Amino acid sequence: MSSLLAADWLVRPLATTDLPLVLVIEQASYRLPWSVDLFATLLQAPDALALGCLQPTPEGALLAGYLCGQWLPDAVEIHNVASRPDLRRCGVARRLFAVLEAQMRQRGCDQMLLEVRRGNLAALNLYLQLGFVEQGCRRGYYRDGEDALLLGRLLAPV
Template identity: 40%
Template sequence: MATEAREQFDVAVEPMRLRDLGDILKIERLSFPTPWSRYAFLSELLENDRAYYLVARAFPVGQPRPRRARPVGYAGVWLVLDEGHVTNVAVHPDFRGYGIGRTLMEAVEDLVREKGGKRMTLEVRRTNLVAQTLYRSLGYKSAGVRRGYYRDNNEDAFIMWKDL
């Protein structure tokens, strides 16, 4: 039986820019039942001085990085006192399974550490086993449940924490 070869990618992570929003909104719509609006992202990028957003740009291994590689994923975090609170993480469906989510989470953790953060927290859907597996592999531990946290279907969220 033939197996399909999966292309491998180099990934560059950098701060999200306003010009990335069109691509980010596409990823958002493909990833979440209740996607954030353009306004929500604009507010985070322009008005929230505690918010930091990163994008992942992927390009084929061994190829020079394109001058304007499109974002294939993103992650956001709020830094409040010495705690990083992950607001969202998403990877375009065509680029899932390549470790881009892990790369983004590691970059967010590095950013929080560099800014003096000591702990990280996040919420994850009870049914999102892929994300839970990723977070556990990065050292996050369940610390409680937020009942009915997700408005689209009243699903519970697990609260997870990690010491940096």
């Protein structure tokens, strides 16, 4: 499928009404998925970063993926990024990051931070393609013993 498919799909803040579909995608995407309560708490936080990408369909817009995290004073920390399994490699994650980047520029924030499993090659490819660089490693960080790589990306000035 074309990785440009989602290039123009609507991205908007997640709402609590999105949570049932967020949970379906989360559970299909992570070995240790977040609970609905964690997402609900995140959405209520004043510093919440929660974006959803919507796939247009004849029946209406359907959640295609999401990106969640936290706004820090001069950076954003990204906690979850996932796209629907049937829409992977269509550009959903790239679209979410493009909108995040635009929001960061509006706020004068220029740094993205995240952790990724060492063996998550799809995510690592995505992040390297976006310009993230490795800043450290937490050995055995995840409950199953896998290392977490700490990645950061500084937005280039426009």
